[in-house]
Amino acid sequence: MSRTKSILTEARQIETAVELIKLGARLQVLESETDLSYERLLRLYKEVAGKSPSKGQLPFSTDWFMTWQPNIHASLFLNIHEYLNKSCALEEIEIVIKAYKLYLEEMGTQGLEPQLSITRAWRLVKFVDNGMLTMTACSRCGGHYVSHPHEIARHYVCGLCNPPARAGKGRNAGAIRLGAEAELTAS
Numbered sequence: 001m002s003r004t005k006s007i008l009t010e011a012r013q014i015e016t017a018v019e020l021i022k023l024g025a026r027l028q029v030l031e032s033e034t035d036l037s038y039e040r041l042l043r044l045y046k047e048v049a050g051k052s053p054s055k056g057q058l059p060f061s062t063d064w065f066m067t068w069q070p071n072i073h074a075s076l077f078l079n080i081h082e083y084l085n086k087s088c089a090l091e092e093i094e095i096v097i098k099a100y101k102l103y104l105e106e107m108g109t110q111g112l113e114p115q116l117s118i119t120r121a122w123r124l125v126k127f128v129d130n131g132m133l134t135m136t137a138c139s140r141c142g143g144h145y146v147s148h149p150h151e152i153a154r155h156y157v158c159g160l161c162n163p164p165a166r167a168g169k170g171r172n173a174g175a176i177r178l179g180a181e182a183e184l185t186a187s
Contacts, residue, residue, distance in 0.1 A: 010036075017041060018048055019097055023118040027053040033093045033122075059123055062132050065146050068159045073115040074124055075145040075158075077103040078135060081125060082144075096122055 013034040020030055021044065030041045045053045065074045081099035088095065100121045107114045116124075124146070127133040136147040138158035145158045 014044065016093055016097075017044055020093075020118065021045055021048040023097065023100060025122065026058060026119045028058050029119055029122050059120055062127055062148070064120070065124060065127070065133060066148070068164050070115050071146055071159050073103075074120075075135070075143070076106065077116055077121050078124060078128065078146055079144055080106075081121075082135070092125070093122075096125055 013036055017030050017034050017036060020033070027038075027041060027045060030036070030045070031038060034041070036044070042053070064070055077099060080102045081095060084090070084095045084099050084102075088098075090098070096118075100116075100118050103116065103121070104114055124133065128135075131149055133146055134149045134151075135144040136151050136153050136156045137144050138161055139153075139155055140157055140161040143158060143160070145156075147156060
């Protein structure tokens with residue numbers, strides 16, 4: 001019986017690893033989320049992705065999530081993640097995968113370029129779990145956005161309600177659109 005259980009566990013871990021590879025996860029994410037050996041993960045990565053995994057360190061700073069467009073994308077992902085976390089009885093990595101797929105689906109339906117990679121999404125969840133980032137409600141729209149835990153919540157205004165002066169003028173201008181409210185006020 002225990003041998004059957006370990007085979008099922010290993011099969012599930014392989015499925016999880018394959019899913020993460022298909023979504024573009026870095027090898028360090030696979031190592032962290034499975035008990036599979038480095039050599040096995042490397043072979044699996046090459047087989048699934050058709051290339052060697054990227055080298056280098058994972059993003060380790062919370063600063064990227066605080067910039068305007070990444071904050072909006074990270075906040076969308078994290079709201080989806082939090083909803084799934086409260087409503088589904090799944091393993092943490094399964095919630096990350098499902099939330100990320102829903103995030104990608106939403107980007108596709110809006111015709112927007114995703115700003116968040118699966119590796120950054122995974123890292124975001126780790127930052128929140130470790131208290132390095134949190135969600136804060138916007139004092140204007142009431143939406144919940146990624147912020148530093150020491151943010152003064154009563155006066156917090158999100159990047160959609162108060163976009164930076166040059167928002168939408170750069171090379172990634174099409175990566176995010178302001179909501180219907182902003183379009184209505186511009187008319």
